[in-house]
Amino acid sequence: MPRVSIIIPCYNAGELLTEAVQSALAQTWEDLEVVIVDDGSTDSATQKILEQASWPRTRIVHQTNAGPSAARNRAVQMATGQYILPLDADDTIEPQYVAKAVAVLDARPEVGVVYCKARKFGAEEGPWNLPAYSLRELVIDNVIFVTALYRKADWAAVGGYNEKLRHGVEDYEFWVKIVHLGREVVQLDESLFNYRIQQKSRTTSFQDGRAAVVETYAEIFRSNISFYAAHADFLFEHRFGLYDELGHWRSRYGKLDAFFNRHPVLLKIGRRLKRICRY
Known part of the structure; x- marks a missing residue:
């Protein structure tokens, strides 16, 4: 049974972090750990939760604020799992997600990424109707959310998450690099991931700033020219x-x-x- 590490970057997530951790620890997959990287939280409520936390199978690491890519890289470095599942501190996963995703990676060595269908909750409710995965869709833009299972060995092979991408969509570039290794992508036909919609978030702030969006996608293109040239x-x-x-x-x-x-x-x-x- 391969060990799975669920990694959670946390920056001022407050009470929402508790829901995320509880959903991670509620997985039916037994050999599992949770690694939380506090990315320099300044919110007193978040700091108190982290100080008083006594979650089982969970490690908490603190660092000065460096952005989600750096926090995820730090978490993966510390992870002991063969497989990695990132989870944002305001989202949750269903109990069967890890077990069903692991089954695919175990059975199919050519697969590098396993994700699922998703539901929105919070400020907006209902299915998250992303386009189905295809190489064409990935070339145009991201269709895989951050909470997808992958191999730690592939993270090492591509050099981890790009820490230059502090505004957003760093997970998009990561999936591009994994796919460019020749790995396949599988989407489970079940809604096992819950994506919280907030009135104001890092994602909405990113989308509202055209200059940051252009800068970010230009960096992704420059860093992955061979991928985009091939397609x-x-x-x-x-x-x-x-x-x-x-x-x-x-x-x-x-x-x-x-x-x-x-x-x-x-x-x-x-x-x-x-x-x-x-x-």
């Missing part, structure tokens, strides 16, 4: 598909757009009404 056809198919879609909507609504350009006052009124409707 450039997918990128250009997607690009020209967007051109076709834009052309369709322009032909359909071009006259309306031209009308508003001739009458800018009406356009301003429409924008005001849109803002009012939001509230």
Whole structure:
């Protein structure tokens, strides 16, 4: 029975951390440890929880704030498991997730990543309808969430998580590197991961800042040029598909757009009404 290490980076997660840890320890897979890396939390409630924690099979490490990539790398370095499952401090997993994912990695050495379907909870409820995994989808953008099982040996082979990526989507680049090793990806046909939606989070802050998004994806591209070059056809198919879609909507609504350009006052009124409707 291979040991599994569930790694949890924590930065000011507060009470949410307890739910994440409890879901990790509730796994039906027996040979399991939890490694928490406190990434320089400044919140007093989080600090108190970590100081008073007495969770079984759990180790807690503290470091100065260095970002989630550095925290995950530190956790994996300390992990004793053959397989690694990252879990963010505000999310949870269902009890069967580890056992079912391990079964795939054990049976299929060509597979490097196992994940599942997911549900949203918190500020938004319901299934998280990500596109199904394919190499084409991964080339265009990420379709694998961070909480997927992989081999510690593959983490070492690709050099871990890119610590330059402090704004977000560092897990995307990690999966790109794993797939570029020649590993396959399997998605379990069950919702075993629960993704918490918050009104304000690192993800929403990242998506709101165009400059940070451009900088991040440019770094991912530069660091993985061989991967994107090998699959450039997918990128250009997607690009020209967007051109076709834009052309369709322009032909359909071009006259309306031209009308508003001739009458800018009406356009301003429409924008005001849109803002009012939001509230």
